[in-house]
Amino acid sequence: MTNQTNSVFSQLNDNALVHHSSYIAGQFQSGRNGHFAVHNPADGSLLALVAEAGATEAEQAVTAATAAFPGWSGLTAAERSAKLMRWSQLMLEHQHDLARILTLEQGKPLDEAAGEISYGASFVSWFAEEAKRMNGDIIPAPKANQQILVLKQAIGVVAAITPWNFPNAMILRKAAAALAAGCTFVVKPAELTPLSALALAELATRAGIPAGVFNVVTGTDAKAIGQVLTKDSRVAKFSFTGSTPVGKTLLAQCASTVKKVSMELGGNAPFIVFDDADLAAAVQGLLAAKFRNAGQTCVCVNRVFVQRPVYDAFLAQLIKATAPLKLAPGLEAGCQIGPLINQAAVDKITRLLDQALDQGAELLLGGAIDADLGPLFFQPTIVTDVTADMQISQTEIFGPVLCISVFDTEQEAIALSNNTPTGLASYFYSRDIGRIFRVAKALDYGMIGINEGLISNAAAPFGGVKESGLGREGSSYGLDDFTELKYLCLGGLG
Ligand code: ADP
Numbered sequence: 001m002t003n004q005t006n007s008v009f010s011q012l013n014d015n016a017l018v019h020h021s022s023y024i025a026g027q028f029q030s031g032r033n034g035h036f037a038v039h040n041p042a043d044g045s046l047l048a049l050v051a052e053a054g055a056t057e058a059e060q061a062v063t064a065a066t067a068a069f070p071g072w073s074g075l076t077a078a079e080r081s082a083k084l085m086r087w088s089q090l091m092l093e094h095q096h097d098l099a100r101i102l103t104l105e106q107g108k109p110l111d112e113a114a115g116e117i118s119y120g121a122s123f124v125s126w127f128a129e130e131a132k133r134m135n136g137d138i139i140p141a142p143k144a145n146q147q148i149l150v151l152k153q154a155i156g157v158v159a160a161i162t163p164w165n166f167p168n169a170m171i172l173r174k175a176a177a178a179l180a181a182g183c184t185f186v187v188k189p190a191e192l193t194p195l196s197a198l199a200l201a202e203l204a205t206r207a208g209i210p211a212g213v214f215n216v217v218t219g220t221d222a223k224a225i226g227q228v229l230t231k232d233s234r235v236a237k238f239s240f241t242g243s244t245p246v247g248k249t250l251l252a253q254c255a256s257t258v259k260k261v262s263m264e265l266g267g268n269a270p271f272i273v274f275d276d277a278d279l280a281a282a283v284q285g286l287l288a289a290k291f292r293n294a295g296q297t298c299v300c301v302n303r304v305f306v307q308r309p310v311y312d313a314f315l316a317q318l319i320k321a322t323a324p325l326k327l328a329p330g331l332e333a334g335c336q337i338g339p340l341i342n343q344a345a346v347d348k349i350t351r352l353l354d355q356a357l358d359q360g361a362e363l364l365l366g367g368a369i370d371a372d373l374g375p376l377f378f379q380p381t382i383v384t385d386v387t388a389d390m391q392i393s394q395t396e397i398f399g400p401v402l403c404i405s406v407f408d409t410e411q412e413a414i415a416l417s418n419n420t421p422t423g424l425a426s427y428f429y430s431r432d433i434g435r436i437f438r439v440a441k442a443l444d445y446g447m448i449g450i451n452e453g454l455i456s457n458a459a460a461p462f463g464g465v466k467e468s469g470l471g472r473e474g475s476s477y478g479l480d481d482f483t484e485l486k487y488l489c490l491g492g493l494g
Contacts, residue, residue: 037050109336123473128180274432286318299455
């Protein structure tokens with residue numbers, strides 16, 4: 001099936017969006033090192049064979065990005081902005097096809113995939129605007145004959161490694177800001193989902209983004225590619241989204257050349273329901289924050305804490321709302337939860353759940369695979385009596401399992417929530433304005449949803465504290481991660 005397209009892609013309006021090899025210096029490369037298989041998690045079928053790239057291709061991509069940097073950073077902000085706007089428009093024009101490719105390789109419901117495409121494109125249009133506002137500063141100098149000027153300049157070549165759970169948006173959140181700032185970009189997408197990344201490369205060409213500005217290196221030897229992207233001295237900035245252990249390794253590798261680094265790592269999100277909350281809203285917020293992408297996002301709720309006076313009422317409403325969620329292949333109409341990404345994900349969740357049940361947690365809903373659908377379809381699950389010492393409370397579950405505990409006081413809820421080395425997203429529901437500010441200030445998290453379960457958008461700074469990472473993506477702050485400040489001291493003015 002080398003360089004052939006599975007017949008499922010013949011249903012696309014634009015077949016040319018499907019590519020099977022790395023995109024370097026404006027060209028899709030012919031493979032020299034064999035191929036790796038990309039499978040559909042819904043049915044295990046082979047979707048595509050993609051050309052293997054390794055350290056050599058990663059170096060070639062860095063060379064291409066280095067060569068393209070002077071030209072791209074030398075354009076005016078308005079010129080870069082226009083190309084990014086075109087890229088974003090093309091994504092929306094091909095939203096249906098991009099969503100279909102995404103669902104096929106990743107598994108999420110088609111509606112969610114379409115949402116991811118518009119979410120990803122929104123970062124490109126947002127940063128196309130921000131490119132024009134990369135303002136510097138003029139600072140009063142301590143001497144009368146001096147002027148202090150501060151310029152913001154593109155940092156240089158940016159390298160990125162991205163995960164499979166948002167195969168489109170995790171790339172665009174980084175690339176949009178990098179390209180807007182004037183940087184050039186090399187990404188290694190997750191080996192499970194390379195097709196969405198390659199479709200973006202096709203659209204970059206059509207948008208007139210010059211050769212070498214956006215490069216995609218696809219391969220299964222993540223370690224070898226990662227060594228190049230984190231250690232090559234021509235790479236000025238490295239940006240990673242993925243698991244905390246891999247992030248720590250890559251952060252250490254970046255130390256050898258003192259790169260600027262952004263890390264979007266794992267979380268262990270708490271969701272607190274206070275006794276003054278709007279319970280119906282809290283249930284809806286929890287479903288949105290938990291079951292999106294079958295629970296496979298770093299901002300998905302991991303631990304639910306419910307205050308005792310509303311515990312029974314909340315649980316009853318939650319079970320009623322969760323039970324009918326439709327588990328199905330992502331392309332099936334009405335699907336709300338798709339398959340998990342692979343067998344390792346199923347095994348991990350099963351192990352965590354079994355341990356919790358052995359230690360006294362109670363299973364109220366789900367808890368198993370729906371074998372009629374296939375080996376990766378995990379039922380929406382609710383367990384109660386979950387305690388802080390259980391592995392399931394300390395591990396990012398990355399699956400459709402809700403872990404519920406009861407609490408009594410506000411202080412207790414805050415202490416339980418902060419009892420983790422990570423600090424990405426957190427959520428709470430309350431209608432008491434004093435409590436809202438007290439709790440928001442006390443939670444050690446980079447992002448807090450207050451009476452809201454879906455918090456990420458291009459205008460807001462996404463990122464975590466503690467072991468959840470470094471830096472912010474999106475918002476006007478997001479551009480700073482791709483710029484250097486340059487201080488000019490202009491003397492002799494007296
Ligand atoms: P996940 O659990 O979401 O798969 P990972 O951190 O394992 O998270 O993977 C995220 C990205 O990091 C993927 O693109 C993967 O290929 C890459 N990756 C995994 N291990 C390494 C490594 N040792 N060096 C470089 N990249 C890696």
